[in-house]
Amino acid sequence: MENVITVYVEEENGERTPIEVPTDMSLSLMEVLKGSGYPIEATCGGMALCATCHVAIIHDPGLHEAQDAELDMLDMVPNLTDESRLSCQIRPENAYDGLVVKILGDH
Amino acid sequence: MITTDICVIGAGPVGLFAIFEAGLLKLRCHLIDVLPQVGGQLSEIYPKKPIYDIPGYPEVLAQDLIDNLMKQAEPFKPTFSLGERADEIERQEDGSFITTSSDGTKIHSQVICIAGGLGCFEPRKPAVEDLEKFEGKGITYMIKDPEMFRDKKVILAGGGDSALDWTMYLASIASELTLIHRNSSFRGAPDSADKVMALADQGKIKVLLNSNLTKVHGNGSLQEVSIVDKEKNTYQMETDYLVPLFGLSPKLGPLENWGLEIENGALIVNTKDFETNIPGIYAIGDINTYPGKLKLILSGFHEAALMSHGAYRRIFPDKVLNLKYTTVNGVQAF
Numbered sequence: 001m002e003n004v005i006t007v008y009v010e011e012e013n014g015e016r017t018p019i020e021v022p023t024d025m026s027l028s029l030m031e032v033l034k035g036s037g038y039p040i041e042a043t044c045g046g047m048a049l050c051a052t053c054h055v056a057i058i059h060d061p062g063l064h065e066a067q068d069a070e071l072d073m074l075d076m077v078p079n080l081t082d083e084s085r086l087s088c089q090i091r092p093e094n095a096y097d098g099l100v101v102k103i104l105g106d107h
Numbered sequence: 108m109i110t111t112d113i114c115v116i117g118a119g120p121v122g123l124f125a126i127f128e129a130g131l132l133k134l135r136c137h138l139i140d141v142l143p144q145v146g147g148q149l150s151e152i153y154p155k156k157p158i159y160d161i162p163g164y165p166e167v168l169a170q171d172l173i174d175n176l177m178k179q180a181e182p183f184k185p186t187f188s189l190g191e192r193a194d195e196i197e198r199q200e201d202g203s204f205i206t207t208s209s210d211g212t213k214i215h216s217q218v219i220c221i222a223g224g225l226g227c228f229e230p231r232k233p234a235v236e237d238l239e240k241f242e243g244k245g246i247t248y249m250i251k252d253p254e255m256f257r258d259k260k261v262i263l264a265g266g267g268d269s270a271l272d273w274t275m276y277l278a279s280i281a282s283e284l285t286l287i288h289r290n291s292s293f294r295g296a297p298d299s300a301d302k303v304m305a306l307a308d309q310g311k312i313k314v315l316l317n318s319n320l321t322k323v324h325g326n327g328s329l330q331e332v333s334i335v336d337k338e339k340n341t342y343q344m345e346t347d348y349l350v351p352l353f354g355l356s357p358k359l360g361p362l363e364n365w366g367l368e369i370e371n372g373a374l375i376v377n378t379k380d381f382e383t384n385i386p387g388i389y390a391i392g393d394i395n396t397y398p399g400k401l402k403l404i405l406s407g408f409h410e411a412a413l414m415s416h417g418a419y420r421r422i423f424p425d426k427v428l429n430l431k432y433t434t435v436n437g438v439q440a441f
Contacts (some may be wrong), residue, residue: 035222041372043357044227046279049152051231051357075266075294078233106231106356 007098009038010058016100021092029055029101030088036104047086048073051106056083059100063090077106109186111137113418114206114216116193116362119147120236121392121407122222123176128415131431137214138185139206141227141360142191144277146173148224149356162405182440190211190226199286200284200386201417217422220414221374221383221390222407225357233264233351236322245329246349252397256348262332264320265352266290273352280438285313285344287320287334323349370396381410381416387421389414394422 008016021032030053032043034040044050048069054077057063059089066074068091074080087101113129115122118140144150151171157166164172191208196219199203209232215248216258231249232238238246250256250273261281263270267287274286286303293300295360307314316333322333331347335341357371368375368384373396378383379391391414392407402405419428 043148043226043356044152047124047153047156050356051354066325072267072294075290076231078231078351078353107234 008100010102029090053087055101109214117222118145124183125411126180128412139188143190223394228355231353241329259347261348269296270352271295298361
């Protein structure tokens, strides 16, 4: 399908759940994950100001780099990993097909 | 004991507007909020962000909106318990309530209005083994009285502005001060970061970059922490206090145990007056849910108006309530 990619969410048990993500609806990955029923609070609504949408990138098909606001916030997250990103700052593009993320939250 | 008509839990924009709407009906409000200032997440998380969907304001900064709401509420002389969490509520025989705060403040009110947003802001805790065992026994997440650290060994953890600010402040108070940060540099205010690094260069404090806390140890109270560096070397450091400073994150908190019906972390209310399943307890703003709910500040404002009318009918069941317009009647201050 045009402008739809598949993103996988790695669950606690290691299984990967595929989610179809539209790339032409200006949704952030956070909004897609939340809409798919994952328990993401998204307190700040997607302004990179709360870190409740913190994810680890398990497979990176070449995401755009994090900007200052995202890096500032990630600095505050106690459970930061080398693969950490804020899903609200990831705007799905067609090139991101096959992305694998794990939801970490902010604790 | 504080006596009021409506005990409003949460002093964010919606809680603040409830003062105004209740005030038009001559109902008094006392607000309680776990944060030390009013404004909720607008003041705590994004004070400088512009908001574009407040009717009549093409653009307004979050903090300016809060300041204006306080000005609007002022004629109705609201009272506040700030920096206190609403811990318990007790229903009285006459249907009124007594709310008890984390500091032991008691508020007697005819009704309760929960305007708690996403819940109480609580400190984010790092994933460190045994951390909770030493809370209050050497580990603290907020600094209320810096003097408690005088001539003590103190370790701060974090890399944000708060960690940098407290490092500068405590450098001359603690006998030994160490700042642990997981990255190779600080992203907080550059000026603060420079000052902290200068203190480290002068040997006044220790700054451990690329380092992480892994474990805390002690016999009753905290005595030592384990730290791992980028090369995966683990070592121990003696300390009297550890202060993780990783910001705040919202939790639903004590109201989870009040017998209120909850769905996906939100309180279920009716849409007539936003009353919960417990008569006399209302919930407005982001903390409630109902069919069609939109988590917008403007929805919360609407809910505050209907809640106030519902509260009035509950408190004065025999009185007839006519809707009065401020254009006709003005604002009759208390």
